[in-house]
Amino acid sequence: MYKIAIAGAGAMGGRIGVSIKDAGYDVTLIDNWEEHVKRINTKGMEIKTENDTFFVNLPAVLTKDISTKFDLIIILTKAMASEEMLQSLHEAGCIHNDTAILSMMNGLGHEERLSQIVPLSQIYLAVTMWTAGLRGPGQLLLEGEGSIYLQRADGAMDAHTNTILQILNDSGLNAQISTNVFEAIWSKATLNSVLNPLCTILNKTIYEFGNDAYSNEIVMAIIEEIVAVAKAKGIHLDNNALLKKVELSYPKDAQGLHYPSMHQDYTNGRLTEIDYLNGQISTYGKEFDVPTPINTMLTHLIHQLESKL
């Protein structure tokens, strides 16, 4: 039987795991949060949707206790926890020569970091438009629809890509194989690199930020740097399309009433993913000699805020 693991079973990992389980696959959740793992194993995962509440039974295991060999491991930890997670799974013998490692995390550069541990040819990248919420240990909030684009990180097509596609679509996750997943990843990362640090620094909702005379000048300055860095890495992005994408998030009936995830992390006293967004742009900028003063400044400002925690 094809064995699947979700490494990092927070809100999104929980949603993906439950969907795959519901389709009849063998799936195991892996996480470091003891209370969460315990409640999933004793009560099942509690799912609240727009109009229903129910439980799904699936196994959850603490990272330190895992030793099963998996065929597919979907990484959905926080960005800064992914290397340690993959290293643990590697040392525990969970990864064989044909295990597919599918990163579905936000942010940039995951393939570069994860391929220090597992060969790049075993790494797959996905970008997802699904969202999810965690109401407490073992308690998911699932609303709305989404989709997934995926591709092997080195761009090659292989049988495993089709297998993953099949699993995700059997699970109702609306997946497609992409011929340029990096464009999709960078496009989503641009949105996050704009809204996450700015709404955090300014303590504003997306609507409040967007509904200000000075928003577009700030946004475009960030986008221009990202597009220039992407170009140096051979990824084509379009300034105006990205600006449009950001603007589409402003209305109250889009994402406007929300604070981005970084704001939630910061106000809850957690470290942010800034190093995988603007910070990664800044790092690439240095590597390719592309100036990124704005993204570097935003990275420093968020680190300055984190140092208050």
Place this chain on the structure above:
Amino acid sequence: MYKIAIAGAGAMGGRIGVSIKDAGYDVTLIDNWEEHVKRINTKGMEIKTENDTFFVNLPAVLTKDISTKFDLIIILTKAMASEEMLQSLHEAGCIHNDTAILSMMNGLGHEERLSQIVPLSQIYLAVTMWTAGLRGPGQLLLEGEGSIYLQRADGAMDAHTNTILQILNDSGLNAQISTNVFEAIWSKATLNSVLNPLCTILNKTIYEFGNDAYSNEIVMAIIEEIVAVAKAKGIHLDNNALLKKVELSYPKDAQGLHYPSMHQDYTNGRLTEIDYLNGQISTYGKEFDVPTPINTMLTHLIHQLESKL
């Protein structure tokens, strides 16, 4: 009798006015704050120092009621109120062909704005290291020592400069004529352009900001842009000297325990002077084709914060 006005009689205007009055000169305070003006006229200005409290009697007049002709008008309004103040005094006939207009305000570009109303040859610039606090209407808090550098805005030497020097030194204000007042003004404005927006955005004291792993990279990025803009305007500043000046403000026994004035303005619901600091750098940068992405971004961020007020 040589007639002197202090236009804008807040903390610093009050301190300068009281000092000049104490030296026996004819000095009038001009301000828009009715309660402040009324209390000064009925009780005198109440002065609290490190070890004493006393009153100084001097006249205060509301801007709308002033009509006296003055020989020297020292401008110490908030930066954004200075043009309206000078225009009012001009229309009220307070300025004759030989009236000296001495700007002692923080920030950049005052000579350019004020010379739209009064000829540049009548405008003098000063930078002061005195500080002062306002405890309430008609109540000053005076601590510490300071100094003043001054020069005619067009660089010419004249008799009036010496008269002003004499008045300030008779008043114990420790003044000197400068041969390059712009260097002193830009140097002080650099310190303010670093600490004011950053401590406001980050909600940190000067010590908290300085005592962070990411402070110097941020500071240097701001300084480099200011030095490049200054150079385009023919003003020589030194990166490392400016960094040192900023660093000297960090310790708790220097200014470290304080929030800069912009933080105080913002938290008290007042508009800030950002347009006369980083915003003016940004404006000059556009004018001289010198890139100033960081100063422009900081200006926008502060305006975004102000729009929450």
